[in-house]
Amino acid sequence: GAGVSQSPSNKVTEKGKDVELRCDPISGHTALYWYRQSLGQGLEFLIYFQGNSAPDKSGLPSDRFSAERTGGSVSTLTIQRTQQEDSAVYLCASNLMGNEQFFGPGTRLTVL
Amino acid sequence: GQNIDQPTEMTATEGAIVQINCTYQTSGFNGLFWYQQHAGEAPTFLSYNVLDGLEEKGRFSSFLSRSKGYSYLLLKELQMKDSASYLCAVSSAGNMLTFGGGTRLMVKP
Numbered sequence: 001g002a003g004v005s006q007s008p009s010n011k012v013t014e015k016g017k018d019v020e021l022r023c024d025p026i027s028g029h030t031a032l033y034w035y036r037q038s039l040g041q042g043l044e045f046l047i048y049f050q051g052n053s054a055p056d057k058s059g060l061p062s063d064r065f066s067a068e069r070t071g072g073s074v075s076t077l078t079i080q081r082t083q084q085e086d087s088a089v090y091l092c093a094s095n096l097m098g099n100e101q102f103f104g105p106g107t108r109l110t111v112l
Numbered sequence: 113g114q115n116i117d118q119p120t121e122m123t124a125t126e127g128a129i130v131q132i133n134c135t136y137q138t139s140g141f142n143g144l145f146w147y148q149q150h151a152g153e154a155p156t157f158l159s160y161n162v163l164d165g166l167e168e169k170g171r172f173s174s175f176l177s178r179s180k181g182y183s184y185l186l187l188k189e190l191q192m193k194d195s196a197s198y199l200c201a202v203s204s205a206g207n208m209l210t211f212g213g214g215t216r217l218m219v220k221p
Contacts, residue, residue, distance in 0.1 A: 042213035103154035
């Protein structure tokens with residue numbers, strides 16, 4: 001079956017521009033997560049969606065970051081007025097409650 | 113707060129055994145995961161421990177001691193393809209995972 005997919009795989013943007021990153025979770029998975037991974041570092045939690053509950057936004061680093069999940073499926077992570085320190089790989093994962101998370105291939109964001 | 117510690121780098125020889133340790137201090141505990149991540153790829157699930165003891169899965173085993181806040185991943189009969197980063201992650205309240213910084217394992221011939 002299809003795994004978690006993300007698009008685009010690579011994104012290069014100029015400082016100050018807005019970007020949108022997309023995640024298609026595995027069908028039927030109720031939970032969706034966004035993480036950020038800087039080069040050679042571990043995963044930094046950003047935001048978590050569980051079913052129709054209000055998302056847990058506790059990991060978002062600033063108000064320039066936001067995310068939504070429409071219809072309990074596809075999610076979009078938006079970064080406004082990008083900064084160079086936003087450059088990283090953005091990973092999306094999904095799962096059913098309590099099980100291991102399945103990760104997408106990530107979007108590599110480079111802010112010039 | 114959440115704190116997960118693991119060594120940054122380890123080196124081992126092909127065919128040998130290596131143990132990667134992870135210590136954690138978290139508010140709440142619903143289990144501990146180990147993930148493997150090859151360079152430029154997404155993490156993939158290796159193991160899950162929620163009870164104390166050893167879980168064996170082929171060449172890989174994972175151990176958990178909840179009272180000590182300690183886990184290790186044991187890799188036997190190392191192969192070159194095992195060169196990767198190994199991520200320890202703790203599940204706490206709300207089904208969320210907190211990841212350690214990862215251990216980069218280099219397997220040499």
